[in-house]
Amino acid sequence: MNIQWYPGHMVKAKRKIQEDLKLVDVVIELVDARIPLSSRNPEVDQIVGAKKKIIVLNKSDLANEAINKKWIEYFTNQDTRVVLVNSINGKGLKEVTSAATQLMKEKIDKLKSKGLLVKTIRALIIGIPNVGKSTFINKLAGRSIAQTGDRPGVTKAKQWIKVNKELELLDTPGILWPKFEDEQVGLRLAFTGAIRDEILDIEELATKLTEVLMQRFPKHLADRYKIENIDLSIEPQEMLRAIGKKRGCIISGGEIDYRRASVMILDDFRGGRIGNITLESPDEIV
Ligand SMILES: Nc1nc2c(ncn2[C@@H]2O[C@H](COP(=O)(O)OP(=O)(O)OP(=O)(O)O)[C@@H](O)[C@H]2O)c(=O)[nH]1
Ligand SMILES: [Mg+2]
Incomplete structure (x- = not known):
């Protein structure tokens, strides 16, 4: 629900x-x-x-x-x-x-x-x-x-x-109602599936998740999608496109199916398939 x-x-x-x-x-x-x-x-x-x-x-x-x-x-x-x-x-x-x-x-x-x-x-x-x-x-x-x-x-x-x-x-x-006025809080709730597709559209959400994974968990990302020599200087959209391509998320004509790639990465994250990833640590509380 x-x-x-x-x-x-x-x-x-x-x-x-x-x-x-x-x-x-x-x-x-x-x-x-x-x-x-x-x-x-x-x-x-x-x-x-x-x-x-x-x-x-x-x-x-x-x-x-x-x-x-x-x-x-x-x-x-x-x-x-x-x-x-x-x-x-x-x-x-x-x-x-x-x-x-x-x-x-x-x-x-x-x-x-x-x-x-x-x-x-x-x-x-x-x-x-x-x-x-x-x-x-x-x-x-x-x-x-x-x-x-x-x-x-x-x-x-x-x-x-x-x-x-x-x-x-x-x-x-x-x-209890989640508090998602704060952008970071809202994103984390959406990444984990607590508010699913409500605050952002799925493609934007997946791009944001890719960005977080690139910044904080590049090794998990590279391992899951078998990306050799991961280039972290590219835009998250590009990364998601590359992942989609690798995974065969292609529409007829050879275009990347960005939506399918988005759903895939979110599902992988929510199901723990990108790794055991905790987004918040007590070390951040000051
Ligand atoms: N991996 C994992 N999945 C869990 C665990 N607990 C619940 N889930 C999954 O999380 C999802 C939500 O579980 P629910 O029990 O329906 O959650 P809920 O709090 O009752 O949700 P609402 O009734 O919508 O408020 C389901 O897909 C569960 O299988 C857990 O400890 N580990
Ligand atoms: Mg319930």
Whole structure:
């Protein structure tokens, strides 16, 4: 789902999350490990408030391993619980459950000492579109959960998904709107597929991606497309043309199919085929 976010949507999304927050003990915020800054909504901390929180660096399989470690260190230094996850194969999910239990330990112990029954920890998953919320929920639950769409005017009871005897999840995740006013942030979200074709046309987007890869990851680019003696002085359009030509993106008459080349490079990037590329490192934060 890639909806365009208008102020009305944002108000609604925020209100929904604020309501759901009242029902849970813990918030699990999913971010994209390739862009942990751009994939965080700037208002999230304020919305979540004092509620216990775990940051999940999802799609960590697509990100750079060394920078994954730096992000873990970065969030840990800020006293934030953080876990590296691959929601496709489930790597890191056990750690998320144990982090939730640990965060709630004090409260649980207090209840126990009063002789009260300890209820299950309830969690809400939040994150921007396409960050992997549904995949994460299904994997954690160990089954596919039917999405209960809330139609206007129909009040539906919230449903809880049992993970184990300690943890339950709210069945619908909180969708945060991405913030893409900043050009760099917008591009990174578009490169990774969070806002797909909304802010730029696909050819312009692919050209921008080629530019970033030429500037920052020339070796990855050369390796993926088998470019010998890569010439980084040419314009990104030229590079994309050359890649398209090599890959047989040709229209009848021998012209380069620029659109097909654009779709190809974006798909390759999003699928991790150009390499495990992280676009944002904590080193850049000053
Ligand atoms: N490689 C990789 N892909 C993932 C991971 N998690 C999710 N994906 C993929 O990312 C895409 C989006 O996943 P969804 O679970 O639909 O994301 P979502 O946050 O529910 O998206 P919306 O419902 O649109 O907000 C899908 O193609 C998933 O297969 C992951 O950890 N690694
Ligand atoms: Mg979803």
